[in-house]
Amino acid sequence: MNLSQRQIESIAKAIHDDYRRCHPEGVHNVPWEELTEDIRKANRDQAVHIGEYAKLLGLLADDGGRSKGASGKLTGLQIETAAKAIHEVWAKSKAAAGWIYGASRDDGNKIHPMLIPYEDLPEAEKEKDREIARNIVPLLSAAGISATDGG
DSSP: OOOOHHHHHHHHHHHHHHHHHHOTTOTTOSOGGGSOHHHHHHHHHHHHTHHHHHHHTTEEEETTOOSOOOOOOOOHHHHHHHHHHHHHHHHHHHHHTTOEEOSSOBGGGTEETTOSOGGGSOHHHHHHHHHHHHTHHHHHHHTTOEEEEOO
């Protein structure tokens, strides 16, 4: 799926808004405009891959707006597969920005304890990625893209 810059920005902002709603105590619970550029870029990187995530969920995305909409009945396997892909994109984005793994988080030195394989994440961290997977349809909708069940 080729997204316009406007669509990428809309989806990235929606991803951040969703993060703020789900994690009011989160370290990045600030308005979009107050985020550092590397965090905005990480959200944009997720937005760029949204079509791939939709496919992993068995959805077809269409920016023509002519669909009836997805049923919303996602299996645990679909959600887990998409969540893993979401984590991998996040980790690659962090690494590209100079972040490395470390046991304790240190934003100043770009050290993050979650730069590990998805399978090794604590359950609470996996749930963050699952939440994004569960919200793929609304995230697409934020950019004027509808999703239908692929099967």
